[in-house]
Amino acid sequence: MxxxxxxxxxxxxxxxxxxxxxxxxxxxxxxxxxxxxxxxDGISVWVYYxxxxxxxxxxxxxxxxxxxxxxxxxxxVMLQFAEKVKDYDFSKVYLSYRGKDKFYLxxxxxxxxxxxxxxxxxxxxxxxxxxxxxxxxxxxxxxxxEGGLLGVMGKQMExxxxxxxxxxxxxxxxxxxx
Numbered sequence: 086m087x088x089x090x091x092x093x094x095x096x097x098x099x100x101x102x103x104x105x106x107x108x109x110x111x112x113x114x115x116x117x118x119x120x121x122x123x124x125x126d127g128i129s130v131w132v133y134y135x136x137x138x139x140x141x142x143x144x145x146x147x148x149x150x151x152x153x154x155x156x157x158x159x160x161x162v163m164l165q166f167a168e169k170v171k172d173y174d175f176s177k178v179y180l181s182y183r184g185k186d187k188f189y190l191x192x193x194x195x196x197x198x199x200x201x202x203x204x205x206x207x208x209x210x211x212x213x214x215x216x217x218x219x220x221x222x223x224x225x226x227x228x229x230x231e232g233g234l235l236g237v238m239g240k241q242m243e244x245x246x247x248x249x250x251x252x253x254x255x256x257x258x259x260x261x262x263x
Contacts, residue, residue, distance in 0.1 A: 107133040111143060113251055114169040118162060125162050127151030132166065135179065141192075146181040147253050152261075156249040160211055164202050173201030180218075182253040188218045215244035226251075 111132040119125045129149040133256065135142035150159060175192035180208070190198075192216045215227035227244040230237040 089208055102189075102195070107137055108172075110134075115166055117118055118165045118169060122165065123156055125165075127128045128158060128162050130162060130166070141175060142179065143175055144179045144181050144186070148183060148225070150253065150257055156246070156254065157198055157211070159253070160214070163197045164198055164210065166194050167199035168202035169199070170183075171196055171202075180252055182256055187252050188220060188248075190217055191219070208251075212241035213236060215241065215248045218247060 087209045091144075111134065115130050115132045119130070120126065127150065131144075131146040131148055133144050133146070134140050135144055145163065147159065173196075175195060177192055178190045179186045180188045180190065198210065198214075216225070216229045218226040221227045227248065228240075230240045
């Protein structure tokens with residue numbers, strides 16, 4: 086019986102350690118992002134290691150968005166979080182909505198987003214996000230556009246809108262009508 090109690094205590098301590106590490110290294114930074122900028126009110130994001138233990142991959146799990154928030158607000162929160170963890174190295178950042186993985190970004194690109202936040206032209210950053218988004222099977226989710234500036238920018242902005250819909254907006258709208 087003593088072995089059972091010891092095993093239970095060890096499991097509880099292990100789970101507590103895993104959850105603490107996820108909070109200290111990831112969620113704490115997200116909480117700061119959400120509190121520091123009043124434009125982020127109404128957005129809820131959980132950030133945690135993949136399977137809670139794989140520190141080379143993280144889940145960026147958008148949990149809720151208020152009707153007052155725009156897709157630009159959601160993107161800004163992600164960029165602000167990337168800036169907070171720009172010194173971390175991840176191989177992948179999974180973009181999830183309410184616990185369901187939808188896409189991923191390569192870790193190096195996510196790091197670049199964080200390093201360039203506040204320096205790079207925000208319109209450029211936003212319009213080039215989709216060409217760096219991958220489907221879960223590893224294929225690019227969106228094209229890399231080439232050609233004239235106006236045509237390319239138009240297609241990139243269409244892709245950004247489509248990306249937001251596919252990541253969370255379609256599910257958000259559906260949940261509003263249920």
